[in-house]
Amino acid sequence: MKCFMFNQWKLYANGELPPAASKGLEQHAVECPQCQIKLQEWVDHMLEEEFSTYPEVPVPDTFTDEVMRKLFEAAPARTARKRSSRTRRQRGWDIVKKTGLVVAGLTALVVTGTVVSPTFANYVNSLFQIEKDADNGMKNAVDKGFVQKLEQKVTDQGITFEAKEVMADSMRIAVIYDVYDQNGKQIKIGEDGHLLNAYLIDSTGKDWLEDDGPTLGGHGKYFIVEQPLNTIFESAEATPNMLTLKLEQTEIAGKKGKWSLEIPIDMKKAKEATKTVVFQDTAFHSPLGMEIELEKIEFSPSATRLMLETTLAKSAYVEVEREMEEVTLEGERSNITEKYKDPILSGNDIAYEITNEKGDVVAAWDNPFLDEGITKEKNVLRLMGAVGRSQGDYEMKWWHTFGPIQGEQKLKLQLKKIYEKKWASSKFDLAPAELNKRSATFKDETGSTFTFSAFSFESGSDNKPGVAVLTVEGTLGKDVVNTQSWDVKDENGQSHPVRLKTNSTRDKDGRVHVKGKLEIPRMEKRPKSLSVTYKEYAVEHPVNWEVPFEIK
Template structure:
């Protein structure tokens, strides 16, 4: 073996160790091998993953400049500034795994380049390339399915949220999971039927191993319970510190007394709408405003930023939820603080207006010192009717829920709202918050009625001053 061979061998061995390639041996000569399945002759360098090929390229071109594309592959793309601190730190500690899997259809290749997986999150870096080798914008992957399976193809993840980020030529998909299996070697399946405007069929199956990351994670059971004045019971069930993030798990359920009252409110909502399934259970929905304080030497040193939150319902009024945060710092003190709960309440208000004149003559109505003004009526970008409201509300009303509003014309025909967009503006002289909402009707109302009435049947109310603050245990440093 020559001196250059020794250099190449040492570099390849180092990369192989980092990538977990077992029983690596440096080939004695670059002799083509024959595939036992097809009889085709495959050069030996194709038997190594991309990282090994790159290492070979770098060593065999000693003294030459490394191209930016090669350099990008040599360090983890999870160290880019476009991803959060937890992913960056984990990548720097060597928890990222090279993938190098891809699928091609209609001249477009979907590549999965890296995987970062632990007991809290599974993240991938992907890239889109056309048949000419040109990198496409990663945001062209708009609709997709992401699934984690065991080696037998059984789904093993319980996904709560899925987030996407873009950095230069690469896209990042981040899903929060509970891996429900004892298998440590898993498969990530990324599938889509459309990239940009091109329709096709892409399915990339990427194997990955969570043995190292699971060994570096810590799950601590919790048993804290609090019942809000509104009757919502919150029970913290556990906290998991992983290499990329900290996850807080909790369950929520309504007390028996509160449940009965919410059913009554739901019935009143349902009386107002033809389709009752949506609004009947609206009163059971709620939003909890949590924050995590970090203390140092007995003083609040800041807050831990949440990365995401989500959950799923077990049964009516009972759900399992989670918050995912930036990784906690070992040895410091943390507290969970509940600032508020927001839930729908009955709120009756009707505002009749002339849709042909309201742009010139806005119509106002007042309830409990809250002012609601219909400012305009017209057709939006989605070829649907839109109604703009300027509301001046007290702080206990954080937004307007379009699902609890209804339009009716002079003939008694009713219209539901599909969604809304909000702007939060300055407060008025009475300290009321100015909200501007554009409400989108589910259809285009044609012809324009002579008269319309906008009716509020409910509105979200924010309850504060709950006073619940509990300590959250940390862990030994993850290496």
């Protein structure tokens, strides 16, 4: 029986197939004996006709095998199982050897940036496997064939900006790039990353990042920039089939210029590779005043996205006051008090686990403000962008992202906790000069106890100013898991925002213990007195609700 795909080869040879279809055809040839026989006859004829006018250059009989041997040596060692399949695929490799010129023509199109199309081809030795900022989801996308080599570059002012690889699936696009001078020496731009302009344009010309600010590029051996799609498109289906990612720099190493690269990406394969589980009428009603409705979970090669919607009752909002500093056009400053409604519950401040049939936790979400010592989160991907979107006065949509969960399997989501935000009026009056001699201990209305034991100054570095530091330890009240919005005022009534840096642990009774410091930026001399307060804290409420589902 004639293979139904064989009629595609002429279109392939003439460059009339899109890159995704071309790549799929190449993989098909590796496995299809009928195409291998026909294709070998066709390629032999094509090569004979193409090169009949060229003088023959003698090469040893072992030339082709020697070249392929060196290619295999350059690739990572295969497992025993993969090596056992080489005999079965040997005929396919013979075809790949013969079609080298045809494949090279396709590669030239991809390298010049015509279209990047995620496929299921293996790409060995990817830079995503070694970059420090590449997470496990990106590395899994490499294994699934959703990373491609680019080698697009632009040079201005003697500086070259080169995009080396792109990863693209329905959750995100990431690009590894490099910046170097005319001598090939790498230029490092900022220790903690740098900003570059990013545009994400669909086939209609719409820029989906029009309202966003610059994108942050990190640095390991090379630079890596990531553009999440899960915060832009609410589903894989809603993602356009074609997107163009444009990256632009206007200043590098103090030199002004224009470095701009456009990477067109065919998203169809990425969308096809995303599995979706849709929930129907699956909601939890909390007596605290929040309804949590599961909408769907999507599974892509690089990430897993859970989408839920929360509806709050009017009783879940509390009127609070906050002080704000107002500055007039003449530069005059004054403090004003603003009243507003603030929710005590949130779809972000919940805890749940996703477990498999063995009971293993494959993913877990927890309150993002908890210290590492007490959080139960697992496999969470902190992708840039919003995690919640308002749907009205009382409704919000949320999405939580995890590393990839792969394969067909039965899973279960178990809601464990809901965290309630509360407001505090605690106030601790301190004499900094006395703290080094004698610590000061306070117990507040939440049942929490705090001990302040020292006041000191820590010198800064070249880029960071020094800070004043209060050493603090505490045991939080029953069911209290954290405290937020700390503030200090000196004897003159001058307010100083502070950063609380603590490590938290739990004792056998579940009480949370904190130990760390309060950092006070821009305080240059020791005050005579300090009034320390915090405005918010969180209380945990246990929940027992579960929903089974299946990836098919």
